[in-house]
Amino acid sequence: MASVCKTFSRGFSSSAIRQTTIKHLTVIGGGLMGSGIAQVAASTGHQVSMVDQSDDILNKSKANIGKSLQRVVKKKFADDPKGGEQFLSETMGRIETSTSAVACMEKTDLVIEAIVENLEIKQKLFSELDAAAPKHTIFTSNTSSIPIGDIASSTKRLDRFGGLHFFNPVPVMKLLEVIRIPATSDETFNKLLAFGKDMQKATVNCKDTPGFIVNRLLVPYMIEAVRMLERGDASPRDIDTAMKLGAGYPMGPFELSDYVGLDTMKFILDGWSKNYPENPLFRPSPMLDKLVGEGKLGAKSGEGFYSYKK
């Protein structure tokens, strides 16, 4: 495994749209979210190191970024194919990959962690990074449900720690939740808000509460749909059709659960039901547990509530 950052496409002179103090960021985790965050950061002029556990995974992440960029180019450069090509190669040229997050720390202004939704694994990662990163580097997590304060407690830079919660698919969804813990300094928080604007996202502020704003409302709704199915009230297809045509949602709750990943849904619910056992909205779901136990994780594994096998 390579342990240094390597560029996979030759860079061009930066055509940055705006730049604040964040010039270089390290995105850890090149899955659904990390690859989207790396893509948007690079396409808005930032230098990016994307880190994952193996070169195989990173190659898939790069391929996914390439495909997603093609969709962006098709829309934004419909009348300018040359400009589209240049945008694509410049964006790719700003992304390096590495299997060692520690090796990327020296030059980085901001870390965005987007690895598996597990507190112990996130804490272990951040305590290693804390020892390696320069003093000014800001640490953030893209966690869906784990308290930012619990993750930050593994470091000695609580004033330079916050949450940046993006939404899937990152290149399309316009929102960024910016979360501060009591120890986050105003300077750090303001830098995170400015970075969100640089990423061309609309930012909202939220305290470090379970699920922040969107997931605190969205996840109970999605799980309530699974409970309807468990009771045999209606089929996934009918529930999805009802919410799309009756409530104007772009995806029904089962399509969205498969899109988000059933493992991520389970991690969220398990954490919340453990921390808040008195809240009936956070009860585990036997059906969700069964699907995840069978490796049916949604679109990314080829099957969840629906089948995606070709």
Ligand SMILES: C[C@H](O)CC(=O)SCCNC(=O)CCNC(=O)[C@H](O)C(C)(C)COP(=O)(O)OP(=O)(O)OC[C@H]1O[C@@H](n2cnc3c(N)ncnc32)[C@H](O)[C@@H]1OP(=O)(O)O
């Ligand atoms: C759990 C977590 O912590 C928090 C979360 O993330 S919760 C999940 C939040 N996300 C959602 O709720 C997503 C809900 N779904 C949607 O908004 C839409 O179904 C969707 C944007 C995913 C797809 O839209 P849809 O119209 O069905 O399909 P499609 O036509 O393929 O895409 C719409 C546009 O987005 C673009 N697009 C979709 N996915 C893309 C991607 N990954 N990269 C780049 N562009 C993309 C398409 O190119 C298309 O552009 P166009 O309008 O110019 O043609």
Ligand SMILES: NC(=O)c1ccc[n+]([C@@H]2O[C@H](COP(=O)([O-])OP(=O)(O)OC[C@H]3O[C@@H](n4cnc5c(N)ncnc54)[C@H](O)[C@@H]3O)[C@@H](O)[C@H]2O)c1
């Ligand atoms: N899926 C969503 O819709 C969504 C939306 C917002 C936030 N999130 C959060 O973002 C994070 C990532 O979710 P995802 O859906 O992208 O997951 P994913 O499973 O698609 O990707 C996670 C990636 O992290 C890598 N990884 C795991 N441990 C690692 C480590 N120690 N070092 C480096 N890489 C490591 C894995 O190999 C994998 O490629 C989670 O905290 C999740 O809760 C998910």
